Amino acid sequence: MRLTHSAEEGAGAADEDGRRPPFDTDVLIVGAGPVGLALALDLRHRGVRFLVLDASDGRVEHPKVGTVGPRSMELFRRWGLAHAVRTAGWPGDHPLDVVWVTAVGGHEIHRLPFGTSDSRPPHPWTPEPEQVCPQNLLAPLLARAVDVHPDGPLRHGCRLDGFVQDADGVTASATRLAGGAPLSLRARWLVGCDGASSTVRGILGVGAPSRHPTRTFRNILFRAPELDARLGDRRALVYFLTQPPDLRYPLRAMDGRGLYRLIASAEAALHQEPMALLRSAVAVDTPLEVVSEHVWHLTHRIADRYRVGRVLLAGDAAHTLSPSGGFGMNTGIGDAADLGWKLAADLAGWAGPGLLDAYEAERRPVAERGLEAAGANLRRTVGRALPKEILLDGPEGDRARAALARQLGSAAVRAEFDAPDLHFGMRYASPLIVADPDGDDGDWRSGALPGARAPHAWLSGGTSTLDLFGAGFRLLCFTDGRSPASLLPTDGRSPDARVPRGLIDAFARRGVPLAVTHCHDRLVARLYGRPYVLVRPDGHVAWRGTRPPLDPGLLADTVRGAR
Secondary structure (H helix, E strand, O other): OOEEEOOOOOOOOOOOOOOOOOOOEEEEEEOOOHHHHHHHHHHHHOOOOEEEEEOOOOOOOOOOOOEEOHHHHHHHHHOOOHHHHHOOOOOOOOEOOEEEEOOEOOOEEEEEOOOEOOOOOOOOOOOOOOEEOOHHHHHHHHHHHHOOOOOOOEEEOEEEEEEEEOOOOEEEEEEEOOOOOEEEEEEEEEEEOOOOOOHHHHHHOOOOOEOOOOEEEEEEEEEOOOHHHHHHHHOOOEEEEOEOOOEOOEEEEOOOOOEEEEEEEHHHHOOOOHHHHHHHHEOOOOOOEEEEEEEEEEOOEEOOOOEEOOEEEOHHHOEEOOOOOOOHHHHHHHHHHHHHHHHHHHHHOOOOOOOOOHHHHHHHHHHHHHHHHHHHHHHHHHHOOOOHHHHOOOHHHHHHHHHHHHHHOOHHHHHOOOOHHHHHOOEOOOOOOOOOOOOOOOOOOOOOOOOEEOOOOEOHHHOEHHHHOOOOEEEEEOOOOOOOOOEEEOOOOOOOOEEEHHHHHHHHHOOOOEEEEEOOOHHHHHHHOOOEEEEOOOOEEEEEEOOOOOOHHHHHHHHOOOO
């Protein structure tokens, strides 16, 4: 079968003797945003060859992303970058609070205190809490980790023009924008990580119908180098303004050192001078400098398909969410983690035919859930009644602000900024996941549920259980050593570490990487809930049981997509 998605009908055709061009790489990634680079990092972690094409020059003049979510930080920990993200520039003593104000430095209506990066207490469910790291700092950090140099795997200034796919791979045609030289690349797989207006999705002809009305916003990036000092203990990370109709959206600190971003409704504020908007938003008499401005369209879309043959979609190419709640980029990084190990398995030869098909089955529900949660957050902001009295000084204004503060004190409002269920509670229900015949007790906080992220717990030496996962499958054994003869010693970690012989043999015969850890920690055993827990390379639980599997071969085939 031959699938053609290009205006160049001859691209990728076989030579006259029937041979196709050799492969330039295994995975061609289109788009070097956070999701494309995250996929590149995961593939590099697994020893997979890749190339990244991106039409831009790599510079981020107007950062859109501000905070890396906790699950994404756990993945950066796996890829060896968590510390670099945390030390990229955000000051550890800057408040992470969210406040609602009539203007920055004006009347404060309600505050959600979150402490600082240095002072907040450890989270019980993760070793890697969220981290403020604006895109202008995150992008070069990830690019350096991927290895950007003239002959490296990250190629800036290269525009994808089209591609052709066949049973064995994809041939892409591109243009080097500096000089216009054509470029042809052949890969076994192509992944479109090229944003909401994805060229890859457009060439495929995959629809992405809108779920909610499109909204237009105006971002103004500005510097106010003395603002933090003027505010003192009134500083925050996010300031929600309460001046309808133009200013009811966030003004946020971007780097903690004087760079800020204001979001305004473009429908109302499109023709206002940016400095006039800033003077309305900031009540403090302080120097302000406009850096850049950007008008953008908020869409709520999920692609009809995540895969067509050997071409897949990830990140905003597959789904666009409202930024309310910060789920967009983090959902895309989760796509990369799910897709990376499956591509590696296919290239290594041990994946079954259903493994990559399960990518959409697992990730689409996550996008659906995030889209609805983010949409609900946005509707709450847009629909919030803001009476003009809240802007007044004196008793009347005090009463109006107190009434609004009572509304803002609801749990739903806090959940927009503190949503561990959205970051950690995703649970896959695909053919790769084996249900527990003994039932599911608890939730993601209190158990290792099939399909869910394997929970974090501290082991001796400051190691997290999460540090065990990533390279291949990991079987955790919480047995006491008094096991039947069907068990044998494992890889030499300890003399009493015993695992099911049949499971080891079944995985080995199929070439599926499997490591075994025997854990004697009773608290960790109680958290994981079963004597045997099998965790996938992406850190999600594939199977758990009170006894070794009755049919190890069936289990091995199920989790690798061969059933």
